[in-house]
Amino acid sequence: MINEKVAVLTDSGSDVPAEIAAKLHIFVLPLQVNYKARSFRDGVEIDAQTVYEGLETEVPTTSLPLGSDLTDLLEKIKQEGYTRILGVLLSSGLSGTYNMVRLAAVDSPIPMEVLDTKNIGIGSGMSAIKAAELANAKVPYEQIVALTKKAIENTKIFFVLSTLEYLKRGGRIGKVSAMIGSAFDIKPIITCNEEGIYTTVAKARGRKQSLRKSVELALEYAKEASSVTLSIAHGNALADANEIKDEIVSQLRSVSNVFVGPVSPALGVHTGPGLIGICVQKD
Incomplete structure (x- = not known):
């Protein structure tokens, strides 16, 4: 038309x-x-x-x-x-x-x-x-x-949460185990599977290690692309979001566009404060 x-x-x-x-x-x-x-x-x-x-x-x-x-x-x-x-x-x-x-x-x-x-x-x-x-x-x-x-x-997101409490309460836990050892501070790195349901792609101990692992996963996903768009979403964690953005941009020459912003209130209900999401779209 x-x-x-x-x-x-x-x-x-x-x-x-x-x-x-x-x-x-x-x-x-x-x-x-x-x-x-x-x-x-x-x-x-x-x-x-x-x-x-x-x-x-x-x-x-x-x-x-x-x-x-x-x-x-x-x-x-x-x-x-x-x-x-x-x-x-x-x-x-x-x-x-x-x-x-x-x-x-x-x-x-x-x-x-x-x-x-x-x-x-x-x-x-x-x-x-x-x-x-x-x-x-x-x-x-x-x-x-x-x-x-x-x-x-060609779009993938990797989430790190401070706690799984809100995801569990909201019934959105998907294939992520709510029993992951809180006593050992083991944190899952979460993505959406082919059915569009939350699933765990990796685990790490503590926030620092889990954020580092999520960066590694994002870099691995983007490594073959000639051009990527990067977005960092956060739940009241802007300093962490900007630090991760700078780290990825410094290591990934193919980044053509970057967004940083807060998650919506509705998503915040299910993820709680401290969330970091790293999204890569291969152009």
Whole structure:
């Protein structure tokens, strides 16, 4: 179709930094962060710092976006003159958001396709960013879809958590053992497997060693690529995030772009403070 205008839709659990979403005109559907007293739109009505500060008082839950928010967002996209929508969403193995949006696509006011990144956080968001960059460059729609699918296949994230407590509480533990020896301070390095479920790829003793191991895994994943995009996500751990960014950039000449940013409140609920995520997308 000539003169197509393609909208990219993602969810707040994909952790696209707000400034990048604004710059690339990415439409973000907020998940819900639920306290006993009320619920908040993720990243809109509550931030991750607020979640962390309140964890000792109450650990909230998360839930799917409001149906009305999705309906309103699809209508907004139509009103802004877009002719197609490409949804790039966090793993269906970790959230029902993908299925929610996929079902809504049937009744979307304009043609809509939805991709499951089988990833979480910025591991999902980097593929949404790639799709939006292509859309802004006026790349034909079918090519945007094909290249975004390729980006999804070439994206990997490695997480280190200070504790598995919140992941266990939220029921998102996946194939990660919640019994890993806390007495010995053994920490898993977590990624998403081919089904988009959390799994352990390595273990290390203590935070320093686990961060070092996650850097090694990221470097190993990126070593054959001629160009990579690097993103470091953190849960109230900006100093660690910047240190890791500098270390990887100094060792990996193929880095063409770098993002550093906080995780969404919804992801923070399940991971707690201290999280570091290293994401590599092979271009």
